[in-house]
Amino acid sequence: MLSIHKTINGKMTRLDGIQDGCWVNLTYPSEDELTTVAATLNVDPAFLRAALDEEETSRIDTEEGQTLIIIDLPAVEKDDAVVYSTLPLGIIVTDKHIITVCLKESSILKDMQDGLVRGAETQKRTSFILHMLLQVAKRYLQYLKQIDKIYNYMERQLYKSQRNKELIQLLDLEKSLVYFNTSLKANEVTLEKILRGRIVTLYEEDHDLLEDVLIEVRQAIEMANIYSSIISGMMDAFASVISNNLNVIMKVLTSITILLTIPNIVFGFYGMNVDGLPLDQFWWFPLVVAAAVIVAVAVILKKKDLF
Secondary structure, three states: OEEEEEEEOOEEEEEOOOOOOOEEEEEOOOHHHHHHHHHHHOOOHHHHHHOOOOOOOOEEEEEOOEEEEEEEEEEEEEOOOEEEEEEEEEEEEOOOOEEEEEOOOOHHHHHHHOOOOOOOOOOOHHHHHHHHHHHHHHHHHHHHHHHHHHHHHHHHHHHHOOOHHHHHHHHHHHHHHHHHHHHHHHHHHHHHHHHOOOOOOOOHHHHHHHHHHHHHHHHHHHHHHHHHHHHHHHHHHHHHHHHHHHHHHHHHHHHHHHHHHHHHHHHHHHOOOOOOOOOOOOOOHHHHHHHHHHHHHHHHHHHOOOO
16 A cells, blocks of 8 residues: 655645655555565665564664664464564655654554654654654553553453463463564664664754653663563463472372272272171171261361362
8 A cells, every 4th residue: 555645834734746845655565566665766776675574683774865763563363362563664765755654554654644743844864764763662651551461460350260262362461572572672773873864864943752662662671671581581471380289289189099999908808708807797797887987087188288
């Protein structure tokens, strides 16, 4: 999908055609759209296709007056449970245009298109990109807070049930945090390269904005590390709890098995055709003996904390 936007009189406006100072957004573009944009804006096709590779990591590159910035975006995938992942966003800066390329629709780009980000003007290319990067960093923080809430809920559920469903959800959250941590560190390296001002020209007001972005990214990295450590520690703790519960259950079942074996032994003796067994003429005597032995063994097992 191809959409064109430009800030006119302080408002983000959608255009029908490409103009100077506009923002061209490509979401899961077709080959025709890629060819059209590459030919119209004289953009390197390799730059346009770079972000269409899901395995592409965050980086910055420049060639013939064009700058490619690839940043990893946070994304939410909802199937049976909430799973977080990342996907690359390509930002191409030319002398008169900004081009973004992404494999999927992103709420961050949607907010930019709807004009919900203050101070983001397409004519100020560097400032516009930094505002976009700031929204990316804030979205990471938002999703990390959601992960923390999901984790707390799953922890309460595990105290009650200890089902596989909650454990699998925790594994998904741990995997999501690994994705976030890896992508955030790659984004931090890219932002530090931009901060040097050698590839992207930074104006005085852009330095403060970029430092704000770096602060948000580093805070997100710290949060991801903390949450990952907490979930990893809790998974180990619950693994120990589950193992201990299994041992307790096996101990109780073993004790019950011992108690149930006693009547079989007593009845086995009195069921044999042997003369001279005490009080064998009374049918109720084996029952009394079996009951007495069961009670005695049960008391012993209870004292040993085996029952």
